[in-house]
Structure formats: structure tokens, C-alpha cells
Amino acid sequence: MIPAPKRALPPPLLSVNGVSRSYGKQLGCQDISFSVRPGEVLGIVGESGSGKSTLLACISGRLQPDTGSLVYDMKDRGPVDILALSEPERRRLARSEWGIVHQNPRDGLRMDFTAGGNVGERPMAIGARHYGNIRSEAQNWLEKVEIDLSRTDDKPKTFSGGMQQRLQIARNLVTRPRLVFMDEPTGGLDVSVQARLLDLLRGLVRELGIAAIIVTHDLAVVRLLADRLMVMQRGRVIEEGLTDQVLDDPHHPYTQLLVSSVLQA
């Protein structure tokens, strides 16, 4: 057998080094380091209060970590320290190269604007000024997330929870971000809707080659979507590795507990 030629790994898109954040005496997350490469999906699991959301807020630039550094490989500037960027630069980065899918669609959507407008906002924010193009792009994305085009001019408050979540995903992906942060993307949805959403997400992430960091407590979600997995407990990463490896052969007692507490259907 001919050995496959060694391919140089692409440089990491985001590297996180020693990030800690505490709320007074209350610990948020402590000394967390990892990196995400382009096109890779990283899952972060752990129980409630384990610091997942704090970590996500820190690395997505919404919360200032106490210590640590975040280096992101920008499209036009190469690797930059995100914490050293000025606020306008960070906000521009967040709306052009990143996407954030919130657990509650109401946090990520403009509920008083139509579905088409919600999807069209990001293109307009980065300078699109042609109504026809913005609208066709928005409808293109509504189709991709399986929202009927007759609902283009309806407001998201008339949508079901699953539709709102899909709309939020379309709104984030329309500008083709390179990195998407997702906080419990399937939280609050019933199981059949969850399955369809996951299917859709998996297809989109693979098709567009987007890197994603998914925070969840649902092991099924990471099993389906994530390439690699980090398990958190009390603000620390206690185990990490390839998803199947961690889930099928957990080493840390807490991970074993987590895996064994999932009901097998």
C-alpha cells in the first residue's frame, strides 16, 4: 500500500490560549485552550453551569476574558489578536466573517422586521444597496433553510419555533461567514424538528465548508455535527478528542456518566 502523501494542515482559523473568565468569586471558565481549523466543527458539551456559554461569549467577542489570548486568521489581514482589535473592527469582523446563532431565536432575529429583511440585513450592513439583489439572495437562503417563499414578507413572530431557528441560521449564513458560533441551536425544539434542523445544519456546514463551534448539552447534536468534542465541567475542559472517540470510549468519570445517562432509544 502506498502511503498517502502527508498534507500540511491548514493554519488554525481560531486559536484560543489559556482563556479564563470569572464573575467575582464565581468561576466562569478557566484556562481553556484549543484551536479550530477551517471547515472543522467543534462541539463543546457539559452540564448546565459548566462554563460553556461563558466560554462561547468570550471567544465570540461578546465578553472580555480576564486572561488569555484569542488569535483569529482574518481573510485579508492574516492572524490577529481579537482582544487587541478596536471595538469597531471587532464588530465588523463579527458581522462579516462570523455568525452567531443564539439559543433563543428572539435574541438573534429582529422580530418586527420581515423574514426577508432579517436575512437581508447582513448584506446591507456590509454595503449591498440593490433591492432586487438583496431580495433574491434572501429568498435563495430562505429556500435553503426550507422556509416557504410565500412567507418572505411575514414577520418572524408568526413563525413556529423551528422556523424561527432556521431563519436565524439563514440570517447568519447569508454572508458566508467562515466561523459560526452556535449556542444550543436545537434547544427548545421538539425532537422531530430537531432532527430536521440538524440535518439541514449538517448539510449547510459541509456544503459551505464553514467552521463551527457548537455549545450544547445534547450529545445527539454533537454526535451528528461535530468532528471534535470538548467536555467541560466546573469551568475546565476535562476531556477532548474526536467525537466518536470521546462518546464511544469516554475516559473521564464525568464523561462516562454523561454518556451513560443518555437514554438509548
Add this chain to the structure above:
Amino acid sequence: MSTNSNNEQSGHNEGYNFAYLDEQTKRMIRRSLLKALSIPGYQVPFGSREMPLPYGWGTGGIQVTASVIGPKDRLKVIDQGADDTTNAVSIRRFFQMVADVATTEKVLEASIIQTRHRIPETPLNEGQIIVYQVPTPDPLSKIDPRESETRKMHAYAEYGVMQLTLYEDIARFGHIAKTYDYPVLVNGRHLMSPSPIPKFDNPKMQDNPAIQLYGAGREKRIYAIPPYTTVKSLDFDDHPFSMQSWSGCCSLCGSTTSYLDEVITDDSGGRIFVCSDTDYCNDRQAQLLCDEHSEVQT
């Protein structure tokens, strides 16, 4: 303006300082005005004072006028284009009482024009000041109620969301349905609410030789457009900015180029359209009369 500090020896009410506000307040407002003029379209916070009329009646505009007016100025006040409506009459009388300044209804004679809802049809000149009364200074406040956020959006020129409101209009009505308070970009930088003037008047702000000052009393903001500044109304490439137009003409003066008000004349649906700018309309009527006379004579 240095002569304002003490009451002039004139017949106005001696109980008040010249132009009602005390000198320190005027000074504070003038500082805000200077800052506003140096950053066109930027909303400068100022310590708005209690005025002897309710918020929403032009307290911001009155404070700005009081700070820039001097004894030699000639004031014109318009409300909805007219010089004889309640608000215009009472504000004009207010300044006659507390500042004893000359007033006029003619645009070209006025050195300061305080306005609500209109920019006069007659083009303004260098050296004139037009003061707008503003109810809601921040066009972004309807999109994001958090001022901490809208201030950042202004600071970083993140104005894509404003476009979203226009998008929604086209999606719903097929055209940009906003007809007044139509958002503009000043000097290519700051998004600004032009106060509730009809969008018909928006092009008049562009490269205007007069100084344009905006005062919002309740919201405590002042902003300004210096003379000859670019003022662009927001639009889409395929839905360009357009003004209102009328099929008829003014029933009194026959103008086809001015902003027309619809006036109901009887209970059976009769109506006419007349110029909203009364000074402009009167001038044209007088001119028409003159022309008729000269024709009769020749």
C-alpha cells in the same frame, strides 16, 4: 452677540434676560452649536432647559434661536409652512416679548428662520440661519431602543440597519413609503433625522448656503449642517430617492413646483390644493396681480 448680556434699552419685558435664557445657558448652547457645526450631523447632547411651553411645541428650536439671536436680527417663524398658524404666531410673539427683535414673514428679509415641518420654497442665502424643531433626533432609535447601542452604531457608522427599514417599505408597498422625516447621510458620514419635514424638502438641505441648526428639547440634542454640505437621502440603487408630486397646481397661485396641502372646502367632498408655504404663495399671487395690471395698462 456680546451686546446681549444686558437688557437693551427698549420696550420689551424688563423681567427677562435678552431672549429669555440666561447668558450661561446661551453660552452652553452656543458651545454645543459650534461642536455640532464642526461634526455635521452628529448629535451633541446639551442641557436642555425648561421653557414656558410644553415639550413637542418647539422647545429645542426656541432654545437654539434664543442662543443665536441678537438685537439686530430679523426673525421669521413658520409652522407647517405657514406664518399664521398657532405655533408660529406664539413663538414669534414670544421672541418679540423677550428679545424685542424685528420679525418678518418674508424669507429674504429674515436673518433667522425657525421652522417646523417645512423648508421655505424660496432658496435661502448665505448668512441666513434656519432653525429646525426636532421631536426625535435619532433615526436609529426606532430600530434599537438602547441608546448605548445606537451611539455605537453612529460612532462606527454602522448604518446598514437603516437601509432595512427602507427594504421593509419596498417589500410591503412596492416603493419607499416614508414621506417625512426621511433619513439622510450628512457629509458622507453621519446618519441624521431631518426633523419631520416632507421628503419633498430633503434636496433643499443639500449644499444649502444657509446654516442649518436642529434642536430637540425633550431629547436634549443639538445637531447642525454647515453651509454647502453634502446631504444625501438614503435609497437603493434600483429604488432611487424620489419626492412627492402632484397632478394639479396650487389653486391660489398656480404653482406647479411647490409643496401642496389638500384643503377641504365643503361637506360634499369639495377640495382644493394650495401651497403650504404661505409666504411663497402670497408673493406669487401679488406678482400675478402686478402682471395683470401691467397687461391692462399696455
